[in-house]
Amino acid sequence: MGLQHVFEAEFSKPTVFLDRNKIMPHYTPQNLPFREEQQATISGIVAVTLRGQRPDNIFIYGKPGTGKTSTAKHVMDELCSFAEKKSLKVKHVYVNCRTHNKKYKVLLKSLREIYPSEPDKAFQGYSAAYLYEKLVSFVRDTQTHLIMVLDELDKVRDLDDLIYSVTRSNDEIQVGGITVIGISNNLLFKDALDPRTKSSLCQQEMIFPPYNAEQLRTILEQRVQEAFAPQAVDSGAISLAAAIAAQESGDARTAIKLLLRAGELADDEKTTQVTDQHVKNARKSVEQEIILEHITVLPEHEKLVLYTIAALTLNRKPLQRLSGEKVEGVLYSGEVYEEYERTAKKFKFNDPVSARWYREYINQLEMYGLIVTTASGPGVKGQTRFIKLKVDALKIKEVLEKEFAG
Template sequence: MSDPIDKLLDAAESGKSIIKNRKILHFTYIPDIILHRTSEQEQVTQSLLPILKQSRPSNLLVYGKPGTGKTLVVKKVTSKIQERVEKSNFPIKLVYSNSKEETTLYGLLVSLGRQLDLNEKELPTTGLAISEVFKRLLNKIEQEKLNAIFVIDEIDYLAQLVSKTGKDILYQLTRANERLSQGSLTLVGISNDLTFKEKLDPRVISSLGEEEIVFPNYDVDQIKKILQERIDEAFVENSVEEPALNLCAALAGGEHGDARRAIDLIRVAGEIAERQQSDKVTIEHIREASLKIEENKEEASLKSYPLHEKLVILAIMKAIGSSTGEIYSSYKNLCKIVGRDELTQRRITQMLSEIELSGIITGRLVHQGIHGRTKKYKLTISSEMVKNTFKNDLTLQDIV
């Protein structure tokens, strides 16, 4: 019987692999042609065109469910603009940051500042008031007469990073040009939440939503064509069976037309096939990949939540009861422990509904006689999974 380690190492050394270009199966890869998004590419380009004519574009809000190509299109359009800008003397700066990937509002603003070439001395990673960080960003834009476009992905999380300050920063970003005598700032917000604007301060709504573009879901046929294009580039010829491709498209299209999930699914299936030393990706590999992704989904979902949503999940675990009021009381105590300003009870109630949609928690209405009705929540996953997922988060270590 051959040694399993030697078997895998021999295969790696011999170069036997059905995936020839893995980067094409990563969600950050931008293909030369983005299928089924011609209209959306045109709309985003038209919205940002004024920058090439040396004038400020309107603020832009891009909506759509996950995996509908929003970030892909915005990144492609901005990179094409950047290529043309480099040939001119008009000082344009395009910067990108993802609110969900930053654990603090301060970190998000520093990320934007670094892309404006503000160094550690000009913009330290800690120690300044949020208002001072923002002031330094605007000073840099004004001093260098920059025409900046800030692309903020998953912008709905920006308002959640810090309750009042987060909303205030959103307002300041949309009104930044009133404070600039030279240069300009345009905000491009990308949101997975179609109801995002409904939760905004009325002052922000008019200035942020100057232009809006909604990305529709992909259907199964469209996902199949997207997958086929990626397979042709990423896999060795004829190494993905047709029924496997069909199942992959059906599984991703059946949810809500999530092309990113489809690409993840074919990548994981390809990796499973390679480990099994198979020459082809079969239906069985797709099914195995789907189960593997589902197992990791809850943990990944927990990790991806911004701080206050993590605190709400922990509050449900630690609350004396399970009503909204009891959870909010527990949440406030946790905010004190980690030294964060608490959000309002109304916002936490909204947050509970949003987390419930992910399936991490479940809620039920309970009638309390003369006291009316209340909603009670409980975790649908084990407390151990929550603890294991959050234990490496430095902010939450004292709680967990």
């Protein structure tokens, strides 16, 4: 039997979307409302390349979904296209350090962007020192101003080394130079930096604040016009998506995902109108998805700590307070650490982290909203912290078990 009918059905399927790509999280819109000021500031800093000067390094931070990546990419694209028109040697590379999480990998990715026509394996198998030399000689020989946008910079394991090398390279270059724009959504990261790294990286510093509900509404309205069929989205649906995202985190990505999912639900129902009910129904799956995204990018041992918390929570009987009140699923920080050491061994991860790092991980997990902690009141042995999981223990345990096995 011919398959034409399958394709015909897909082709003529009614849909609320006009251009679904425009509401995918990775799409960068041309127009970024409420980030005019940040764009102007970054542009002002990097514009000195047009007069042959080396700009300061910039460190950008702010919570997830506040437009850091989109803004940085947009400014770089505009700068480079302007420079090209004037035949000036300004270039940028964009590296997401979530995937390229070592100095070596960052250098490799940068070289691949600089020499796109070289085969992938051209730079493979060399030492970091060799790659570094390659990069510096490119900048020196072509007298280029290279701006390295290092997104999710906190994920680089040998960051001090990377920043030191890149900064030092400028001593070897007469004309041109290398500037770093570092980006992170980890608000604790800056303070944990080595003082020398911090002073190099944070020559200029910028914070991106969360969006409020009204701002999110405007952002969504603009996106709806590009992505959805005319009149397909109720204004109540837009308001609700904006309100939910504002209440949770002020995160534009969450708001956009809510509308995307709501649109998909409307398509599934074969209705032509996206309503606030679709947004309500989208909420749970979007939240679930965001949590899982957070989890899969955690460092290995942080995943182990989270896994341990989930496993202990599932075995835990409710805790009896002195007042007689029962508290569900509360763990002692100390017992989690001990169990984590055993878990690490069980899954054959070497070198469990020190208690100091463990506390850092607990802080991070709390910041991501995966757990909450409280200091123990008087009457509990010594000074300890209570830990409570805020997400579904079974789900976490399943997801992480699959990862550790694979």
